Amino acid sequence: MVNSSDLQALWLTVRLASTVTVILLLVGTPIAWWLARTRTWWKGPIGAVVALPLVLPPSVLGFYLLLTMGPNGPVGQLTHALGLGLLPFTFWGLVVASVFYSLPFMVQPLQTAFEAVGDRPLEVAATLRASPLDAFFTVAMPLAAPGFLTASILTFAHTVGEFGVVLMIGGNLPGVTRVASVQIYDHVEALEYMQAHRLAAVMLLFSFLVLLALYSWRPNPKKGA
């Protein structure tokens, strides 16, 4: 079956995707909330920036991140000064890059879900003495729960499937940055087609199951009672 270096790559992939999903839930939720509620003209530019990773080649994104986090980049100098070393070619460098890369997959479903909640339930909550933060946690979040599930699944799956950004930022260090997609690439380069097949099949099955879950699962259409 799958050998130990393949397992290591798969485990690293799961670790990366989970970490990125959790971070993006924390970072993406306020961004999506703001985008769904704001009426300023900033909404357009910020929305476009959030959507950029959808259209940019991963190598472009990776290139800029490499420059920014490298020894001469502003983030690189900051992390160096803080004694954290440099981020490129580390697991956390990969996490940072993936957060940017998967940002739209978290923000856009959440934004749609928050927009669907609308103003009224929040106005009702305010007339029932709930502060805006209180209303967010007790009304907006429960009503947008299906959106949170969709966004998390998409973010996780998209992070699992990344390749170009990983190569630019993480390189190919076993156990540190060598995720499953890179491992498959290595197998193919080494003409180990059997191993490539096995790992590729795992990835294919995983992706299909995730999408199957996403497309078959329909929450009860909740009517605004």
Add this chain to the structure above:
Amino acid sequence: MAGIEGRFRLDWPSFSLDVDLTLPGRGVTALFGHSGSGKTTLLRCIAGLEHAPQGWLSVDGEVWQDADRWLPTHRRPIGYVFQEASLFPHLSVLGNLRYGRKRVRDAQRVSLDQAIELLGIGHLLDRRPDLLSGGERQRVGIARALAVSPRLLLLDEPLAALDWKRKQEILPYLERLHDELEIPILYVSHSPDEVARLADHLVAMEGGKVLAAGPLTETLARLDLPFRLGEDAGAVLDATVGAVDKEWRLARMDFDGGSLWAPDPGLTVGRRIRVRVLARDVSLAKEPGTSSIQNALRGQVDAIGDDEHPGLALVRLRVGESVLLARLTRRAAASLGVASGRELWVQVKSVALLE
């Protein structure tokens, strides 16, 4: 001081609001007008759901908004009922009722049980909102607003989204609120019927401005208001049941200035009741004739106003201390010699008892 004093000005691209009014701090005050008249916007300003920048608002002497203070909605001791009940779909009926309840500290005025009992929803507590009928939903919405034990209850057309049958189902509950609670109510409506039934005080609005404000019976009988009620024009009398005629199944409504007989729905003598007399059901005569109309009162013409139709006139008459409106053709008015100060017989064909 008791009462609500508010001053709001809003300038939106398609709508502007400019009001300055004082409302009584008790009973039901109807904010009445056609759609687009600004009545809902005014209510939302009072609730803090809209922010009129240069506004001013005090309720019972407590300032909620002035030049440098603006109390956000969740800090205002109000209850608010939206046009659609807008129940939280992720909570049960009881969960909805408790949502606001557990966030208030001062809950002296209304208990949760009282709110449930007043709206008759005790049997619905475990249900999910999407399994309720429209009328039940709105009753839960009203109970939810009451359960926060508000100092001021704001209702934004709570019946507008319901059909006639559901309205009749809810109106008695609204009347109970009026009768059994000390909480002042602001009630937005475009229905003269609801206003006549529920309100003690009337604020008529049009185009974002207040046209008239005052006690209901006086304000309804004003002829100088630029908005027209047409078929719905009429007067409201506060009466007492003076006698019941068992043989003919009629009841006599005594009011300040006379009495009227009406079919008896089963009233008891001495009960206070509100009576609505539509202008189209009132005719005028020089002599008390022998027509089928048996309710004839001696009245004096007070003023003559325009009706929606140029061929019709609205005549306001004083009957004792009370006021009635009559709607008749201008030709009939001319041939009767209707003029201010003239004494005539006022014949009332039918009255509506607003129980």
